[in-house]
Amino acid sequence: MTTLGKEEQLLGTVASALVTLDELRDLTAFRMPYPAKVQSALDRLALHCLRRGARPPSSAPGLVRWGYQRPLGSWPLVLPTDVYPDDGFLVDKLSGAPTALCHEIALCAEAANPFLEVSRQVAEMAAFAAERGRTSAYGATRNVLAAHPVLTEERLSSMVFKPGVRVLDEYLGKFYVKIGPGFAIDGRIHACDGCGGLLLPAGEEGWWCEREECAAEGLVTPGEYWDYEVRIRVQGDRRHRQFVSDPGKAVLRLGDKIARAGVRVEYWPLTGTGDLRVTVPGGEARTVRIVDWHSPALLGRAIAASVAGTGADIAYWVVAQYRIDADPGYQRIATEHAKSSRIFSEDQFADMLRQEASSHA
Numbered sequence: 001m002t003t004l005g006k007e008e009q010l011l012g013t014v015a016s017a018l019v020t021l022d023e024l025r026d027l028t029a030f031r032m033p034y035p036a037k038v039q040s041a042l043d044r045l046a047l048h049c050l051r052r053g054a055r056p057p058s059s060a061p062g063l064v065r066w067g068y069q070r071p072l073g074s075w076p077l078v079l080p081t082d083v084y085p086d087d088g089f090l091v092d093k094l095s096g097a098p099t100a101l102c103h104e105i106a107l108c109a110e111a112a113n114p115f116l117e118v119s120r121q122v123a124e125m126a127a128f129a130a131e132r133g134r135t136s137a138y139g140a141t142r143n144v145l146a147a148h149p150v151l152t153e154e155r156l157s158s159m160v161f162k163p164g165v166r167v168l169d170e171y172l173g174k175f176y177v178k179i180g181p182g183f184a185i186d187g188r189i190h191a192c193d194g195c196g197g198l199l200l201p202a203g204e205e206g207w208w209c210e211r212e213e214c215a216a217e218g219l220v221t222p223g224e225y226w227d228y229e230v231r232i233r234v235q236g237d238r239r240h241r242q243f244v245s246d247p248g249k250a251v252l253r254l255g256d257k258i259a260r261a262g263v264r265v266e267y268w269p270l271t272g273t274g275d276l277r278v279t280v281p282g283g284e285a286r287t288v289r290i291v292d293w294h295s296p297a298l299l300g301r302a303i304a305a306s307v308a309g310t311g312a313d314i315a316y317w318v319v320a321q322y323r324i325d326a327d328p329g330y331q332r333i334a335t336e337h338a339k340s341s342r343i344f345s346e347d348q349f350a351d352m353l354r355q356e357a358s359s360h361a
């Protein structure tokens with residue numbers, strides 16, 4: 001794994017504190033004493049600022065303000081600029097929620113092997129399913145997770161009792177948690193038209209969706225909505241959504257594209273760490289992981305840690321297409337930091353398999 005420099009560690013501590021604050025949901029109601037993680041981040045940042053002759057944020061709301069007012073380049077920290085973009089922010093100004101980048105920084109600071117860390121809950125379910133030989137129930141459950149970021153309690157009950165899922169009902173139920181009142185606007189909860197996740201109000205600008213893919217496609221617009229009384233459940237915490245369930249849509253999309261090219265596609269294989277296992281006629285099975293990270297450098301580091309953890313570079317890493325479309329340097333940077341040549345965009349990977357399949361036909 002990458003050994004973080006002191007100032008990178010401090011940034012990681014601050015990012016973790018901002019994630020903790022967000023989990024308290026109501027950003028307007030900070031009270032003393034702050035959670036230990038938050039207080040410790042404030043103290044460490046204050047000490048660092050004193051040494052630098054800078055004025056530190058004195059409270060949790062002040063820290064959140066730093067998050068959306070100061071791009072990383074103007075924090076009093078010396079950071080490797082190839083990893084932390086000068087114009088990156090830790091908190092989204094419109095919604096007050098941590099950015100995807102903030103979550104990536106926090107995760108990488110907290111876990112030696114980020115991919116292993118975020119997949120624990122799914123891995124536990126996979127182990128249970130494998131023990132009982134329930135491959136199809138596992139696949140059906142993963143499909144529900146990929147397709148439904150949000151469910152009403154009624155819908156969740158009907159999913160849990162589906163015959164295909166049933167043996168894993170307890171696991172599926174645990175993935176969906178109650179939401180706080182922060183999502184309600186005039187007694188209503190709104191879902192994003194693009195991804196089906198929940199929207200937060202974002203002042204006069206309209207709406208904020210935590211998925212950067214939705215914003216990348218243009219204006220975020222509200223879709224389905226419910227009365228607050230309906231009891232909505234959302235999948236996991238933000239970390240689970242960002243790193244595990246949100247890329248699930250790209251998994252389904254890519255699998256479909258590849259299957260149409262005549263490649264055998266197995267979704268959510270029970271063994272190993274892949275999202276897909278694909279086999280070109282006459283070829284060997286390949287393990288594929290679909291990833292959707294804001295920072296190509298942090299993604300590269302996480303891949304390097306995963307490769308070091310498994311002892312071999314066995315997976316093909318496919319980056320959500322919109323990330324590579326938006327940044328011509330993305331793939332190069334991720335590859336450099338991962339020290340792996342197996343990083344592709346969705347289109348590149350599908351083209352490669354299509355060519356292999358047609359040359360065999």
Ligand SMILES: [Zn+2]
Nearest residue numbers: 192195209214
């Ligand atoms: Zn969305």
